[in-house]
Amino acid sequence: MKSYESRKEPEENKAEPILETLESPYLPAPGIIERALKVTEKEMLFSVTPLNPRLLDYRPGQFFMVGLPGYGEAPISVTSAPGSKTFELCIRAVGNLTNAIHRLNKGDWLWIRGPFGTSFPLHEMKGKDILFIAGGIGIVPMRSLIKTVLSAKGFGKKTLVYGSKSPGEILFSDEMDEWKERGCDVRLTIDKPHPGWTGNVGVVTTLIPELKLKEGRTVAVVIGPPVMYRFVILSLKERLVGPGEIFVSLERRMKCGVGKCGHCQINGCYVCQEGPVFKLSDLKDLPEAL
């Protein structure tokens, strides 16, 4: 094999170092699992200490690409509030990777890239009443925001409307008393009647008409399965909460997290770059969004 070094002229040498120092955007960093807790039939909650503290520099609404060698990576929202030496991920077992992650224990390693994406604009939400509307595992990214808002000053009335399929699928129920104590009105609903359930039955939209919302004072945050958005947005419109006052977080397939692989595209928008948190009014020209 011939060496090309000898052929190189000074000018070409100059360009090299820049590329040599370019880091691969695909190299993950390790995080050690401090706690692995089964929280429902399908979900586990992991506390992770990243070896590189840069990974702790995330904001509510952002996500990590979480992987295991041999199983690949998937985008996973952070569920904890920033400000601790660990972060939390709540993961539903739905495929090969997430099932493998469910088999991990305290002391095992996860491989992480990120944080990626946009976050909830707390400065824009300050001074307003905050209405959190979550469906299913939409509560997972919402929890990061709820905890952040509840521990900060300067927000108005806080209300959580959270719908699950059944009582057994309600996530973080053990924390809700604390959320209530810290000033959040928590309203739960399940899709269908269930033995022993005395609370509301019906989809999340059934709870919206009874809320006391002040026009112009409310910001709504909506996160849930794709089918939920349209109906919730219609209900909010009836209550005079408009597209400029609604924030959503959208789920898409993702492979790279750095705006290249194309999987997360909504029309021309890359969710991993311009999202996953969007102001609803910014989605009006993206018919594929909702």
Add this chain to the structure above:
Amino acid sequence: MRNIEQFRYITAAGLDKLVSRLIEDYTVFGTIKKDGFPAFSKITDVKELELAQTPTHLSAKEFLFPQRETLLKFDIRNNIHEAVIEAKEQVIIGLHSCDIHAIALMDRVFAEGRPDANYLARRNKTIIIGSDCMPDNFCFCKSMGTMNAEEGFDLFLHKVKNGYLVRVGSKKGGRLLSRYTATLRPTAGKFRELDESMKIREASFAAKLDAGVEELPAIYEGAYESPVWDKIGAICTGCGSCNNVCPTCYCFDIKDEVRPNLREGARVRVWDGCTLEDFAKVAGGHNFRKTRAERLRHRFNRKFRYLSDRFGELFCVGCGRCSRTCLVKINIVEVTNEIIRESKRAGRK
């Protein structure tokens, strides 16, 4: 205006010498005849090289963005992940103007935002040698404004009698040329010959778009609900060939491969295609583009609207490869012209 200082003349034997010397020092890819058709391939002997007038079925993107490439190696037991950047000094010979424009677009994609070290390292070690061409029935670079490349190459070969007018596009290209072969100052006659063949080429296009390039993003935006998507969606087989052959389709999947010892493996990147059924499907099973019509609309919009919003340039270079390869004869020029007609009809109302 042509800058004649950029041009040298080399004889046919001079080109052979250049290519032979390049083969000694670099990995060289060039066009060969494969089953009667031109195709890019690795060449190890100058005799294999056949500069083609008509386009290759596959583009040359695989030499910069391989169909499969390793991004990481991992050792599961020892908790090691190691980034892999595969790049070697290489030369691609025989790229047509459309391909050169396509590479310039790919360069922007992979350099934007968080740079893609894998692509950029390979690109930095690649020498681009273009060559002139004649359109077939599918070529429409003239409509896309990509018929000629003014930059983006190191050398460009224009065939003239007994030899080549070589346009030098970079300092690197100029050095290669003077180091590896004998060049002559071209005579005015050679330029006349070049002008003549350019004229013939320009008059040879059969396929043509009925609107200007600058109008296309708005026309595509207006055609979002056009019946054309259901029409072509109904015949599309969802095979993804259009994505594979396109020189500017860069979407990819990332997957893990584990060696039989179950201890080591690699994370690899492979081409993916937005026309494939599972492209936008998430883990829970929801597919954000369920129908072939929606997926085709996405692909066409990426070429003519979405990426131009992002990069300021259209991502179709008019090579016609998607139409040429389509099993059910979906033709990008016909589809676009149908949309243009609809838009003109709507404008008149």
